[in-house]
Amino acid sequence: MIEIIMIEDDEELAEILTEFLGKNDICVTNYRDPLLGIKELEKKHFDLMLLDLTLPNIDGLEVCKKVTAYNNIPIIISSARSDTQDKVDALEYGADDYLPKPYDPKELLARINSVLRRYSIIPTQVGSNKSIFMVDKDSMSIYFKNNKLDLTRAEYEILTLFLSKPNFIFSRENIADKCQSITSKGDYKSIDVMIGRLRNKICEDSKNPKYILSVRGRGYKVNL
Template structure:
């Protein structure tokens, strides 16, 4: 469910759109004055703004500019103004989309879903950047603090497996069994050697480990 702020002075239209969006899983707050819209945005979290351009007291284009200065929220313009200049100015002033009235609520809903998907993907990428280790299965690569590690296949498989356990301790035997590139006849000592190479590549001192910890009598775990 998304929290949506609709700044619209046509209250009949606002009621129709709010009901439709609510029926499709979103929560809509409606304000009919631009300055009230600004204060509402500053006091509560919203995922998206639907903004009319023709508002009392402050033109919607100016309001759009002010919202964009203070918030990174998606803004969809919903306006009866069809002039290309208004569309260009709205997009230049920070709007993400422009929907000329009249329109079918289904189209508005589709555009909302599109912008929410983009925001979700953007957030996922930002979260990945914050992680010390990021696994790229498709590229068969692991990045450490934003830099790709130069790993052998065995090193990649072991490090990926440790990361997948989210801090859980794993035995050397478990590593051998679950990493395809590791031969079943591989000795525990060989696993220790590979772990040592991984530590070297992330610049870790095995005597004072920050990430890969040896668990006596068990094996290893990684702290993320």
């Protein structure tokens, strides 16, 4: 079952969405207090966050910014705020989608499924119609051209991060912040070493890589 954490202070809306999504095999845990929601997210794994912006104690944009600084959870913003800058800020802070209120719960379900597909299976096709990369979060495994990769925990976290946003450039600082297994946050040389190992495991020529690319002065990305 898909586990969603929702931070929404409108109790009536939260009940409606929880009931509707529950009928579609999605378990929703809602928090009216965003600070309690953030604490719970630090203790328990959730597949996606549904986040309102107008909240007590702390603005939803700040919640988004705080969460994406340490967690790679997909985030859908659900808000009545229609200001374009709010949408821009939310997406720049790491949100994956922005759904203006009011909306039909069926549209929310469709967007949840769309975002989770992007995070769970990267549907990049090659000539044989087989996915290049596939992520199985339940077993913490990644398959490359249908072959399971033998990865360390840190390598898994790095590659999953890259695959969550293909063609997005992650700085070494971003990688260190978002990958919990990297404990030496200032030691970026270890990240370069792990990138080299990942390239070897997918049989890439380190001088002419095809998938894991370095962008001079900026960081790394997966080219899909």
